[in-house]
Each structure stands twice: as C-alpha cells, then as structure tokens.
Amino acid sequence: MTRTLFVLLTLGALVTAAAVAGIILTRDLFYVTDSYRYRLTLNFEVDGRPxxxxxxxxxxxxxxxxxxxxxNCSHIAVKGDALPIRFPNGRIVFALIEYNGEVTSRAFPHDPPGGTLTAWAGKAFTVGEPWLPQLITFSDLTNPYSIEFVDYKNIAQVGGPNARFINATIQITDDPVTRSVDAYLPWVTSFHNKLDRYAGKGALKNLPNYFFGYSLMENLVNYLRRNDL
Structure with missing residues (x-):
C-alpha cells in the first residue's frame, strides 16, 4: 500500500467517524418527544413543626x-440541582437529581393526556417509595469524601431525634430551574474524583465497599448538578 493511499484511507475513516458522531449528536435536536419542568417538594417534621x-x-x-x-437510543437530558434539606440542628441533607439512572419524574402517572407530562400541570402527585430521590449528607461539607447515605426511615439520625419524613410530591410547573447546591458544596463545580489517593485513609468509611464508593464518586457531580440543556 502506498503512503498516499494509506493517508486517503485514514482520512476517509476519520471523516466517516466524524459524520456518524455528528449525526448522533445533532439528531437529538429533531427527536424531542417531551420537555417539562417539575417541582419536587419534600415534607418533614421536626419537633412537631413542618x-x-x-x-x-x-x-x-x-x-x-x-x-x-x-x-438503546432514548435518553433524558436534565438541568437542575440536588435539593438541599436544611435541618434546625445545622445538618444539611441533599436529595439527588438521579441515582443509578433513576429519576423522580418516573413517579408521574404513565400515559398522560396528549402524551406529554405538561398535561399534568396543576396537579400534584405523591412520590412513591421506588421513586423517592436518594438522600445523602456530608459529615464535612468541604470534603466530598465524607459522604454518607441517609435513609428516610432513619432521618432522625441526621435531622435530630424528633425529625421524621412525611411525604414527597411532584408537580409540573413553569417556575425557573432551582440552582442552589453550590452555596453549600462549593467544590461541586470543580470536583474530580481522586479516591485512589484516599484509599486506606478512612475515606468513604460509611459506604459498603471501595469499589461501590469509587463508582459513586465518579458520578457524584452528575448526581448533584446537571446541565445537559
């Protein structure tokens, strides 16, 4: 094979690959089947007060x-922040945008009128247990590796002895997207997982194992803040 032919074949392969990538990236603009905003509301009670x-x-x-x-070609593009839950004792819990591919919007009833979720505007729906957002907290808000999982049933362990979870609702809305997580976790805009450096130093001691923790930390920023749109 001559050098010229090799160069032409290489360029042809690169152009083809670029074309395929371009089609995959741009076709999403023409295949939007639904777009909506929803308000997630989490209700707790602490010392008898909502x-x-x-x-x-x-x-x-x-x-x-x-x-x-x-x-698998369908996907959901997301814009938003994890929801901070501020308890009177000073602890802050965060309801993640998604976790392991699951999003809270799945709690909306299937087959809405007209085929789009905006048909549910004005109606609030209770979020069942399978679709409740995952809760996490940090023993040190400046250290992402101090992450801890929080159970709704054991919210008193974080929110205080008289704290309890009541329910959660979602509702279609026209309100602007909420952006607030960086006010509590300033590292969210610049964090890169460096868990290897923390292995054996007590990092992620509240999680099941190192491999689980590594996967979590690799995706942590996407769980806390998304800007796909």
Whole structure:
C-alpha cells in the first residue's frame, strides 16, 4: 500500500467517524418527544413543626431512531440541582437529581393526556417509595469524601431525634430551574474524583465497599448538578 493511499484511507475513516458522531449528536435536536419542568417538594417534621423544601428540575426526553451501532437510543437530558434539606440542628441533607439512572419524574402517572407530562400541570402527585430521590449528607461539607447515605426511615439520625419524613410530591410547573447546591458544596463545580489517593485513609468509611464508593464518586457531580440543556 502506498503512503498516499494509506493517508486517503485514514482520512476517509476519520471523516466517516466524524459524520456518524455528528449525526448522533445533532439528531437529538429533531427527536424531542417531551420537555417539562417539575417541582419536587419534600415534607418533614421536626419537633412537631413542618419542614418543607422544594426545587425545580427540567427534563427533555429524546427518542431518536437507533443506528446500527446502538442498542438503546432514548435518553433524558436534565438541568437542575440536588435539593438541599436544611435541618434546625445545622445538618444539611441533599436529595439527588438521579441515582443509578433513576429519576423522580418516573413517579408521574404513565400515559398522560396528549402524551406529554405538561398535561399534568396543576396537579400534584405523591412520590412513591421506588421513586423517592436518594438522600445523602456530608459529615464535612468541604470534603466530598465524607459522604454518607441517609435513609428516610432513619432521618432522625441526621435531622435530630424528633425529625421524621412525611411525604414527597411532584408537580409540573413553569417556575425557573432551582440552582442552589453550590452555596453549600462549593467544590461541586470543580470536583474530580481522586479516591485512589484516599484509599486506606478512612475515606468513604460509611459506604459498603471501595469499589461501590469509587463508582459513586465518579458520578457524584452528575448526581448533584446537571446541565445537559
């Protein structure tokens, strides 16, 4: 094979790859099946008094046709922040935007009128246990590796002995997306997982194992803040 032919074949392969990538990236613009904002409200009670926190998340659903190299083409683009829950004792718990691919908007009833979730505007729906957002906290807000999982049933361990979870609701809204997590976790805009440096030094001591923790830390920023849109 001559050098000229090799160069031409290489350029041809690069152009083809770029074209395929371009089609995959741009076709989403033409296959939006739904776009909406919803308000998540979490209701707690502390010492007999209500504690209510809420925030707005935006989602856009893309369902383009699959290409030969793809097996799953639909996806949800998300814009929003994890919801801070501020307890009177000073502790802050965060309700994640998503966790392990699950999003709270799945709590909306299926098959809305007209086929879009905006048809549910003005109606509030209770979030069942399978779709409740994952709760986390940090023993040190300046240290992302001090992360701890929080159980709704054991919220008193963080929020105080008389804290309890009441319920959660979601509702379609036109309100702007809530952005507030960086006020409590300033590292969220610059964090890069360096867990290898912390292995054996007590990092993630509240999580099941190192491998679970590594995966969590790799995706932590996406769980706390998304800006897909």
């Amino acid at each position: 504690l209510v926190e809420s925030g707005v998340i935006q989602e856009t659903i893309h369902q383009p046709p699959c290409m030969v190299i793809e097996t």
